[in-house]
Amino acid sequence: MTPGRLVITGMGAVTPLGTGVPAYWRGLVQGRCGVGPLTRFDASALPVRIAAEVRHFDEAALPRAVARNAARFMRYAFVAGMEALAQSGLDIAAAPERVGLTMGTAMAGVAEATAGEAAFLASKSGKVSPHFVPAIIGNMAAAHMAIQYGIHGPGMTLETACSAGGDAVMAAAMLLRSGEADAVLVLGGESILCPSVVSSLAQAKALSRRNDAPEAASRPFDRDRDGFVIGEGGGALLLETETHARGRGAAILALLAGWGNSLDAHHITAPDPTGEGAAACMRTALRRAGLAPDAIGYVNAHGTSTGLGDIAETAALKRVFGGPDTAPPVSSTKGATGHLMGAGGITEIIACIMAVREGILPPTLNLDTPDPRCDLDYVPRIAREMRVDAAMSNSLGFGGQNSSIIVTRPV
Structure with a gap:
């Protein structure tokens, strides 16, 4: 028996603009920027000293075991998951084996891994905490959620670089379509702020060095962009079959209409300059949604503010x-x-859902001088009121990983 359409009944977000979907969305449409000086560690010796950190995060909302033993990326994903579950009103206990979990993260507990290694090398005891390994494993974010809420259905974690959040949504859709679950909680989490990661990305010339003007550092599609800004956060979506959601009287926020995944097979870090891999991914999502390109009213681009990436994505969008x-x-x-890497794939889908629901397109901040090679309508600086019935979110990762997700207005 086909499960029918797939729907979204819950959302959760932990972002540099605030915790909770309302705070996140309000920050986006008001044009606020979450980038500032890097405070997580002493970055004075590094060429990059800025980041988009999650601030004022309430650890009191977490169960004690999660607060004490989970890595930061897990804690962000957990709080986002709590919000999505609460909004959905799903009674997990009614059929715990029919609820699944998918998780997306790019680098999992890399910050805790490097800190743990440094502590071990400096230790005279030669001992490492027994919590070290569980704190760095990518799937442990979903494990904490399953333990806390009694979720017994299928679970999987994807570490497909910056497309991981979108890919976790696709994995959830496949579980629902195959009949493996009736509902799947999709999580995304990321927190990679540590000296070795910042140094490595800086040496690769991937990061903005606007240390004296952090709020102007991330400037997607702008002629004067000089790299991306590391962010951190968590995101969550509760996906269900429409039959299951309507059967329990759930409020449907949006339809998950289409999804796609592809590989550039071009380079380990640089995108295919032709954009064909990303374009193929978008076409797959459109085909699965049964939509023509002109049905899409808004695209939330990957748009990282890198020299090559923004041009390649523009080329891909033009192909489609x-x-x-x-x-x-x-x-x-x-x-x-x-x-936000793995978390961004989820939070940017939430931005698409809110654009459909609210009729507002979030802006591209700091787009002051458009790059002539990026000549599409990138909604510069100021949010725009506009009815949207279908929106697409693109996430493009290292290794040529491409993800496209389409959400539509529930009818």
Whole structure:
């Protein structure tokens, strides 16, 4: 028996703009920026000293075991998951084996791993905490959620670089379509702020060095962009079959209409300059949704503010939607949040859902001087009121990993 359409009944977000979907969305449409000086560690000796950190995070909301033993990326994902479950009103205990979990993260507990290694090397005892390994494993974020809420259905964690959040949504959709579950909680979490990661990305010339103007550092599609800004956070979506959601009287926030995944097979870090891999991914999502390109009213771009990446993504968008006269409005919310990596795939889908629900397109911050090679409508600086019935979120990761997710208005 086919499960029918797939729907979204819960959302959760932990971002540099605030915790909770209302705070996150309000920050986006108001044009606030979450980038500031890096405070997580002493970065004075590094060429990059800025980041989009989660601030004022309430640890009291966490169960004691999670607060004490979970890595930061897990804690962010957990709080986002709590919000999504609460909004959905799902009674997990009614059929715990029919509820699944998927998780997306790019680098899991890399910050805790490097800190633990440094502590071990400096230790005279030669001992490491027994919590070290569980704190760095990517799937442990979902494990904490399953333990706390009694979720017994299928679970899987994807570490597909910056497309991991979108890929976790696709994995959840596959579980629902195959009949393995009736509902799946999708999590995304990231917190990679540690000296070795910042130094490595800085040496690769991937990060902005606007240390004296952090709020102007992330400037997707702008001529004067000089790299992305590391962000951190968590995101969550509760996905269900429409039959299951309506059967329990749930409020449906949006339809999950389409999803796609592809590989560039081009380079370990650089995108395919032709954009064909990302374009193929978008076409797959459109085909699965049964939509023509002109049905998409808004695209939340990957748009990291890197020199090569923004140009390649523009080329991909043109392959699918045509030029400036035919392509829909596009924006990158990374000007506000920085690059949330695995968590960004989820939070940017939430931005698409809210655009559909609220009729507002979040802006691309700091787009002051458009790059002539990025000549689409990128909703510069100021949010725009506009009815949207279908929106696409793109996430493009190292290794040529591409993810596209389409959400539509529930009807």
